[in-house]
Amino acid sequence: MGSPICEAFGRNLRAIRKSKGFSQERLAHETGIDRSYVGKIERGEVNITIEKIYLLADHLQCSPKDLLI
Amino acid sequence: MGSPICEAFGRNLRAIRKSKGFSQERLAHETGIDRSYVGKIERGEVNITIEKIYLLADHLQCSPKDLLI
Numbered sequence: 001m002g003s004p005i006c007e008a009f010g011r012n013l014r015a016i017r018k019s020k021g022f023s024q025e026r027l028a029h030e031t032g033i034d035r036s037y038v039g040k041i042e043r044g045e046v047n048i049t050i051e052k053i054y055l056l057a058d059h060l061q062c063s064p065k066d067l068l069i
Numbered sequence: 070m071g072s073p074i075c076e077a078f079g080r081n082l083r084a085i086r087k088s089k090g091f092s093q094e095r096l097a098h099e100t101g102i103d104r105s106y107v108g109k110i111e112r113g114e115v116n117i118t119i120e121k122i123y124l125l126a127d128h129l130q131c132s133p134k135d136l137l138i
Binding site for chain 2: 003006047048064
């Protein structure tokens with residue numbers, strides 16, 4: 001379904017989200033991204049844009065670079 | 070027109086492209102991205118996707134992280 005790049009990004013996002021103690025629901029709520037869309041990103045089903053990468057990093061208080069593999 | 074994030078990415082891409090000795094035409098040809106689209110990316114007019122970030126980094130022989138600010 002997703003590309004290896006999107007899947008690796010999704011796995012990394014999920015690991016960082018959990019390490020910061022965020023649920024998918026909380027991350028979705030704080031970023032304004034639909035919860036089902038956060039799930040799609042984490043499963044690598046979305047070719048995410050740079051603005052969403054920065055938005056997620058901002059709320060997870062990490063560098064956008066940390067979200068890349 | 071573009072967002073500050075896209076503009077910063079574009080400026081960074083242009084600087085790295087030039088430092089590697091690539092013209093826009095060569096980068097476009099090697100990546101298969103339309104040359105006018107490369108121009109739009111560098112002017113920050115495109116909310117670029119992660120797959121294109123990796124594609125550009127691959128051909129510029131740099132890390133995708135290097136293209137982020």
